Amino acid sequence: MIGQINKMNHAAIKKLVIFLVLCPVLLFSCVFSGGCTTRADGKDVNIVATVFPAYDIIRELTAGIPEFSIRLLLRPGTESHTYDPSVNDAVAISECDLLVYAGGDADTWVGKFLSSGVSDQGRSFELMSAVNEKLMIEGEDEEDPHVWTDPQNVILIASALREKLLSVVGGKGLGNAVSDKIIANSDRFIGELEALDNEFASLSARISAEKRLLAFGDRFPFRYFCKRYGFSACAVFPGCAEESEPAASDVKKVIDAIRENELDTVFYVELSSHRIADAIAAETGCKTACLHSCHNLSKEDFDAGETYLSLMRRNLETLSRLAVKD
Ligand SMILES: [Zn+2]
Missing domain, CATH: 3.40.50.1980 (Nitrogenase molybdenum iron protein domain)
Incomplete structure (x- = not known):
């Protein structure tokens, strides 16, 4: 009897799941076929x-x-x-x-x-x-x-x-x-x-080769940026979509890179809890700083009228701390 009920429940649940999955698709199809x-x-x-x-x-x-x-x-x-x-x-x-x-x-x-x-x-x-x-x-x-x-x-x-x-x-x-x-x-x-591109290029030229390694205690959406301006990077996640915990070995890799290269900053990205970057900073004694990938922005920044250009200029300011002082 219990087995029968379980079997029925399973079938009913399966139908419900199919309905829920198809429902939005059908709705979208109706909307699109209706034209504009x-x-x-x-x-x-x-x-x-x-x-x-x-x-x-x-x-x-x-x-x-x-x-x-x-x-x-x-x-x-x-x-x-x-x-x-x-x-x-x-x-x-x-x-x-x-x-x-x-x-x-x-x-x-x-x-x-x-x-x-x-x-x-x-x-x-x-x-x-x-x-x-x-x-x-x-x-x-x-x-x-x-x-x-x-x-x-x-x-x-x-x-x-x-x-x-x-x-x-x-x-x-x-x-x-x-x-x-x-x-x-x-x-x-x-x-x-x-003008922004020129400023990043000239900033990069003022950062010594060994300091042109960026350590990320976070996701890593800066692959194109790093390639353009001659930075290398190590990050606890290879891409930007991860939400789970990083592997302990990947966190260790970032910590080791910070120590070996005597880096003084571990970066995190916008809208991050920066929990992992904080932990790495506590372990290594370095500072944390945000680099903004411009993928999304906070409501405050959006309401304040921030733009791609203004957010990238914020990054310029953040990275300028790595440059050799004149
Ligand atoms: Zn992203």
């Missing part, structure tokens, strides 16, 4: 960005153009890699003129929307696709999606996105004034990115 007839806010061009770097680059390119509205799906302060999109997010994507997303495991949660046809209709743009060289995450056989940590990659992305925006504007018949503003914005933004 209404505008969320009456703007001429609605853009949806999955993560902060995508949002911020679009914000720079469309600054001062009232015909554009941009919606950031990943709310500030939310964990980037495991975000669970809402039904409202699905509706926003179904109605948008352009979906801008990072690619790779930075926003895998957007995958089900892409397979719904947004990409087939040319209404999507992947940041990773604009970059020449993709770097692999060691031991994971996967490309690192944090391409934006290298400002030179952001220049490539901004140039490609400008062309995409110009074609959207052309398709909407918005006129030359809007196109001219996008071109002027992108020229200004790329100029600022070039």
Whole structure:
């Protein structure tokens, strides 16, 4: 009898699980097949960005153009890699003129929307696709999606996105004034990115070779940044998506690197509890500091109007402590 009940419960639970899994998929299918007839806010061009770097680059390119509205799906302060999109997010994507997303495991949660046809209709743009060289995450056989940590990659992305925006504007018949503003914005933004790139390069040249090793008691989203500016790195996690405890051997590797190279800082990333970095600092006597990957930002930073450029300038300031004093 008990066995029978258990068997029935098991079957009922299985049905419930299938229902719960399929329900959102069916809902998304309905939304997408319904097409896009209404505008969320009456703007001429609605853009949806999955993560902060995508949002911020679009914000720079469309600054001062009232015909554009941009919606950031990943709310500030939310964990980037495991975000669970809402039904409202699905509706926003179904109605948008352009979906801008990072690619790779930075926003895998957007995958089900892409397979719904947004990409087939040319209404999507992947940041990773604009970059020449993709770097692999060691031991994971996967490309690192944090391409934006290298400002030179952001220049490539901004140039490609400008062309995409110009074609959207052309398709909407918005006129030359809007196109001219996008071109002027992108020229200004790329100029600022070039200045940032020069400042990182000259800072790196002022840091001695042995101090150009960055120790992370945290996730590691800075592979592109390190490669560009000649830093090497050791981190307790190889990538950015891990949430579990690091292996004791990986923590030891970072501690050993700090001691052997007499490093005085162990880094953590934004929105981290920096528990592991704190423990490593206590063990080695070094300081902790935050390097901002710009993958996501706190609500306070978002509300204060921080941008990719301002957050990267914060990193410039943080790393300048490693430079040889004149
Ligand atoms: Zn990340």
